[in-house]
Amino acid sequence: MNNLLKVEELAMFLISIYLFTFLDYAWWIYLAFILTPDIGMIGYAVSTKLGATTYNLFHHKGIAILVGFVGFWWMIPELQLAGIILFGHASMDRIFGYGLKFGDNFKHTHLGNL
Template sequence: MNSLTVRRWIRLEYATGFILCLFLYLYAGYPVTLFFLLLLVPDISMFGYLFNKKIGAFIYNLGHNLIIPFLLLIVTMTGGLSIAFVCIWLAHICMDRSLGFGLKYGHSFKETHMQKTF
């Protein structure tokens, strides 16, 4: 009867994170069109796969981990960076993970931490 598996809970959490990032972005007064135009910019990190799978996974994971945007969030609090940039980056990560995409392993583009944790 329990239709909310752990996987679904985690995806729901990330979907909620995406909505929160969008809300904060809009609350700060930035245009919604710019949000959606820039939402896929972190996927530029996929170009690392042009070298090989191991380098590709490393570069992709740099663009899709939560550590860097969270650290940049601290910088925004000191006035050193626009919160728009961080909201879009975090929204992208949350969107990806809510769809089941995650950090990559060095041997396969399709295999992610989202599949391994369940």
């Protein structure tokens, strides 16, 4: 993946950390939950198509922004946290080249093949 894209994703990851500082949670909560979106990989236990669908559900930045927006709009701290974690995790994954998945193979992503 292009280094410029990695820097962009790093900036978005840092934005998620910055936004987290506005929430009323201890700092370790971010660390404790940053890997939880990988629960979406459980779909791969059934099939690659279901795995790609569940993985993408937990790694789509649009969904993360929507969850966070709803949380901030209605002042629901749990949704605020979930949106920030989903967004930060997706950015972190993309720094390492893991993109949204296609249904044919785990290694086939929108960023190319792993």
